[in-house]
Amino acid sequence: MKDLPDFNAMSDDAFRALARDFVETHYPDIPRYTLGRLHWDQVKPWYMVLSAQGWLCPTWPRAHGGMELTAAKHLILIEEFERYGAARVNDIGPVMLGPLLLKFGTGAQKARFLPRILSGEHIWAQGYSEPGAGSDLAAVRCEAVRDGAEWVINGQKTWCTLGMDANWIFILARTDKTVKKQAGISFLLVPMDAPGVTTRNIENLERETEFCEVFFDDVRIPADHIVGGVNEGWAAAKALLGHERVFIGAPRLSAAAMSRLGHIARRAGVWHDPVFRDRYVALQCDVADLSDLFEAYVDRLRDGRTIGADVAMLKVFQSELYQRISELMMEVAGEEAGAVMPPEGDRRLHAAATYLSARPTTIFGGSTEIMRNMLAKAVLDLPG
Amino acid sequence: MQDEAGEDWVENARMIVDSAGAIVPADGSLARVRAVRFKGPGYDRGIMAEAGALGLFQMRVGTGAGGLGLGLRETCELARVLGRGLLPEPVLPAIMAAALLQENLPGSALTGEQVLTWAWQDAPGRLDWTGGVKDGRLCGRKHAVQGAAGADLFVVVTGAGIALLPRDAVTVEVADSLDGGKLCSIAFDNAADLRPCATAQSVIEDATLAHSAYLLGVSERALEITLDYLRIRRQFDRPIGSFQALQHRATEMKVGLELSRAAIFATARRFDTGIDAQSRAQAAARVKLRAAQLAMHVSREAIQMHGAIGITDEADIGLFVRKAMAEANLFGSPRMLRARLAAMLDEGLAA
Ligand SMILES: Cc1cc2nc3c(=O)[nH]c(=O)nc-3n(C[C@H](O)[C@H](O)[C@H](O)COP(=O)(O)OP(=O)(O)OC[C@H]3O[C@@H](n4cnc5c(N)ncnc54)[C@H](O)[C@@H]3O)c2cc1C
Numbered sequence: 097m098k099d100l101p102d103f104n105a106m107s108d109d110a111f112r113a114l115a116r117d118f119v120e121t122h123y124p125d126i127p128r129y130t131l132g133r134l135h136w137d138q139v140k141p142w143y144m145v146l147s148a149q150g151w152l153c154p155t156w157p158r159a160h161g162g163m164e165l166t167a168a169k170h171l172i173l174i175e176e177f178e179r180y181g182a183a184r185v186n187d188i189g190p191v192m193l194g195p196l197l198l199k200f201g202t203g204a205q206k207a208r209f210l211p212r213i214l215s216g217e218h219i220w221a222q223g224y225s226e227p228g229a230g231s232d233l234a235a236v237r238c239e240a241v242r243d244g245a246e247w248v249i250n251g252q253k254t255w256c257t258l259g260m261d262a263n264w265i266f267i268l269a270r271t272d273k274t275v276k277k278q279a280g281i282s283f284l285l286v287p288m289d290a291p292g293v294t295t296r297n298i299e300n301l302e303r304e305t306e307f308c309e310v311f312f313d314d315v316r317i318p319a320d321h322i323v324g325g326v327n328e329g330w331a332a333a334k335a336l337l338g339h340e341r342v343f344i345g346a347p348r349l350s351a352a353a354m355s356r357l358g359h360i361a362r363r364a365g366v367w368h369d370p371v372f373r374d375r376y377v378a379l380q381c382d383v384a385d386l387s388d389l390f391e392a393y394v395d396r397l398r399d400g401r402t403i404g405a406d407v408a409m410l411k412v413f414q415s416e417l418y419q420r421i422s423e424l425m426m427e428v429a430g431e432e433a434g435a436v437m438p439p440e441g442d443r444r445l446h447a448a449a450t451y452l453s454a455r456p457t458t459i460f461g462g463s464t465e466i467m468r469n470m471l472a473k474a475v476l477d478l479p480g
Numbered sequence: 481m482q483d484e485a486g487e488d489w490v491e492n493a494r495m496i497v498d499s500a501g502a503i504v505p506a507d508g509s510l511a512r513v514r515a516v517r518f519k520g521p522g523y524d525r526g527i528m529a530e531a532g533a534l535g536l537f538q539m540r541v542g543t544g545a546g547g548l549g550l551g552l553r554e555t556c557e558l559a560r561v562l563g564r565g566l567l568p569e570p571v572l573p574a575i576m577a578a579a580l581l582q583e584n585l586p587g588s589a590l591t592g593e594q595v596l597t598w599a600w601q602d603a604p605g606r607l608d609w610t611g612g613v614k615d616g617r618l619c620g621r622k623h624a625v626q627g628a629a630g631a632d633l634f635v636v637v638t639g640a641g642i643a644l645l646p647r648d649a650v651t652v653e654v655a656d657s658l659d660g661g662k663l664c665s666i667a668f669d670n671a672a673d674l675r676p677c678a679t680a681q682s683v684i685e686d687a688t689l690a691h692s693a694y695l696l697g698v699s700e701r702a703l704e705i706t707l708d709y710l711r712i713r714r715q716f717d718r719p720i721g722s723f724q725a726l727q728h729r730a731t732e733m734k735v736g737l738e739l740s741r742a743a744i745f746a747t748a749r750r751f752d753t754g755i756d757a758q759s760r761a762q763a764a765a766r767v768k769l770r771a772a773q774l775a776m777h778v779s780r781e782a783i784q785m786h787g788a789i790g791i792t793d794e795a796d797i798g799l800f801v802r803k804a805m806a807e808a809n810l811f812g813s814p815r816m817l818r819a820r821l822a823a824m825l826d827e828g829l830a831a
Pocket of ligand 1: 221222223224225227229230231232254255256257258307456459460461462463464465466469713715716720723725726784785786787788789791
């Protein structure tokens, strides 16, 4: 592990320059600017570079091998990596499980699992959803029963993003059927090579294999592979870092899509068409306003203020804005929008890829409907 | 308005729809449609022979020319049913090509033994069709030629008339399209006879309506599948269709569907009973604009209401999204049609 400088002591400009130099120097010879996810065999070199340089886990404490960045610095890092088009690595370990273990894990769990995330030895999948438990996550039925020094797991998880690349999965399992739904759930850590674990890949709408089902058939794990206590998994699972909830509303996706929309319009010869411009300008204003709202939340993070339930407004607006931009792309691209490959192989002109990749953004991580329900209650204080 | 054909069309349409059951499974199964995706031309030529046997290619050939002389309403009704089944075969293009050929429709195309299509569009993103001739000789390129990848005969539409070309007289360029078919353009340079054709513009407008009806069918079936899902999918111990947020949006889709249906069939009636050329062009654009927007809107909402299962290739609802993406912009994208209607304002037409 490298001896890292004190990033937070740097000025924002200095850190930005450093991050830019980092990605330009270290990014391996793998694809950039992909809309879909890369698989482990493709993205591994980047993961390993980040790992070797100590840049894999920006939010973790330095004592645990992280960069311990403030929210503001972390945002700069994300911006610079995305500006370069760096691929997203298999980041469920660094982004989800790591912070969760830091908060709820035992000393032994931290000592065992955190270094293995850092080294790339353990690649994690998230096993929350089930066929019958999506928006209503507390309805999970996958069951774990205590048998001596082990948990015995039976059931199914689904929609596990890049689950086929993972060798460990954390799951929400039912450990008490007699209590209120949320109160009978535990958070378990399961090696995917344990006897009784099988997977089935699922092709997504883009006909890529990005998620899978995972089946558990009398799978046995040691009793201590539980995080946060028996029947206390719900609270652990729901505790998402405040700043992750802000970053998901960042205007970058939409801003980048606007620039692609501009390319598509110029190719179609309608850049000057007032019928097009009317809609383009409206979307442009939406992106600008979203940027301002986003910055307001980033300021709150900078000042160390708490982030409330209202932050969901960012995700709702950002994901739908991205979709609306992709819809105009489809109209402007004309007949060519219907092709699998973009004109002249130029991905900037690929309206369909943006349109398809925009679809799940209003479904995962809390659907827009669920978020609106939540906002109506938690923020607007409406009855029901 | 007095309807010359009386209520005959309803009975005719019913017969056509019944017979279409031979090529579009009544139970809504899309197994065949899935099986032909991304293979060969993206459709089954055998189905064209079945459509020929049903007499579908004679629908728009006048009785005087040995055809059935059916109206555009019947054609749109057929198109709607084909759209419900996401039929990938170029049945509608063959009907339109036959309408242009009339008494010159070759027997092999009438039976569907040979696959017939037509090529009219001069450039992507435009509705111009008078190109394709140089110094009186058939020479040029046509775009968005439906079914071209597996076609034997091409009716090429130009400003100097139409020509019937065999497969070996054209160069077909193909690209995979999202629905598993092919997006094709053709190039030609040929000494073939150009036959005068006074109906090109009106057949293109007829085809615009028929394609709108196909998209209506796509939307109609996507909504049905989604409503079924809203009824059976349970979350929070109740069907998700009981949530008002979804009920209101499902209702919006239904309103859009009925607006589109009304616009298509009222316009088809006007086309059948006679309408001036300018109103015709305006109406075709209006009808197509709504149908395209509807197909995109409904298929998008369908996905959203299915949740993650809507993001899979194995769920049938995804086939509707891909079909809408592949075909909503044929005969003009919504942006282009809005621009066209805006231009017509200056001609005092789109009141
Ligand atoms: C690309 C992708 C990746 C994913 N990756 C993972 C992963 O790695 N691990 C994991 O565990 N899960 C993952 N998921 C699953 C995701 O968390 C669920 O899709 C999500 O929770 C929604 O559940 P569902 O798909 O079952 O939809 P459902 O809950 O069945 O919802 C269907 C529709 O009903 C609406 N609805 C539901 N309840 C209400 C209500 N009360 N009011 C109004 N509308 C309602 C929904 O908004 C949606 O439109 C992923 C999903 C996608 C699409």
